[in-house]
């Protein structure tokens with residue numbers, strides 16, 4: 001692992017430790033401690049992990065406290081609803097900072113390729129930005145039992161994201177994706193600068209016009225939401241019918257695949273005219289519509305949505321506590337807080353594929369316990385701290401195990417990468 005990946009891993013473990021220690025109960029600190037010790041045992045940066053071992057020691061002492069029930073941090077830990085926003089914001093900022101640090105290291109690495117063999121290592125985590133390569137790798141794994149050795153981190157992160165979605169719906173989109181985070185920042189900035197809301201404008205006009213445009217917008221929204229599934233279906237079809245298994249094997253051995261991250265780098269740093277137009281559309285969409293890119297265009301989001309449909313954890317409303325049924329009030333704060341504009345206030349369980357498990361609805365709800373991200377039967381509702389631990393488990397601890405098994409780092413040598421960089425325009429596909 002490169003230095004920025006080690007730092008990210010360290011940050012994640014410190015955050016996990018903080019989540020455990022700052023809770024009312026400290027059950028699970030021992031698990032974190034074991035994982036931190038495992039990381040220490042595998043480390044090539046002993047000082048960093050010695051620091052973590054200190055944290056571990058504190059955690060082990062904390063676990064001495066008596067526990068009345070196991071898994072108590074999953075259910076009865078008292079927390080304020082607004083804690084959700086705080087924990088999500090911190091998680092997103094840390095993840096974005098970690099990705100930015102890895103991006104900076106990667107930029108230096110590529111810059112050094114111009115002068116020969118680079119001295120700065122390539123952070124393998126950048127392979128997470130090669131989703132198409134990861135899908136090809138997945139096909140190679142499923143059909144041929146092949147484990148790609150050039151960009152394995154890409155497949156590991158795809159599996160981690162899928163596992164996360166199978167557990168807590170599209171929490172990857174709502175808590176971890178840097179593109180989604182950038183879109184949200186852009187949207188909020190635009191709202192501050194340009195406070196235009198066409199709904200307000202329409203509401204002041206004639207009712208018939210308001211209704212007509214609302215219906216048309218609803219239909220357009222539905223049609224556009226299918227676009228991301230269309231892009232995903234096109235990619236999957238390309239892989240399934242356009243790329244037979246033996247072709248996959250040859251592709252994964254080839255130079256084009258070895259240089260996939262460099263190709264991606266050039267695509268974004270030296271964009272063609274078409275690419276610039278495409279990026280402008282993406283930026284405009286993000287500024288105009290909240291979660292616009294995730295909602296309409298992102299095939300990765302579509303994949304997470306499909307996996308998320310099987311997740312046992314969903315937003316569930318307790319009608320016995322909701323102010324609407326319990327007190328007859330006309331509350332819709334959860335709906336108004338939802339970036340995907342889901343009508344949480346009228347359903348028992350949110351099944352929508354656009355739910356990112358962001359928990360803004362839970363944070364906005366004034367009736368304690370009326371909303372929760374929980375398993376069927378409203379059992380085992382997650383607390384914000386437990387959510388953070390689930391994220392750390394999938395996005396950091398799982399990759400750590402792959403790293404320990406020697407299935408994370410690329411075996412493309414720095415010398416080979418220099419050669420690939422020099423011949424980037426003329427690499428054969430197979």
Ligand code: SF4
Nearest residue numbers: 338355356358359361
């Ligand atoms: S329903 Fe709740 S958790 Fe889902 S996207 Fe809306 S606000 Fe977020």
Ligand code: SF4
Nearest residue numbers: 322323331334345365
């Ligand atoms: S915000 Fe809470 S109380 Fe209000 S409608 Fe939603 S679930 Fe019910």
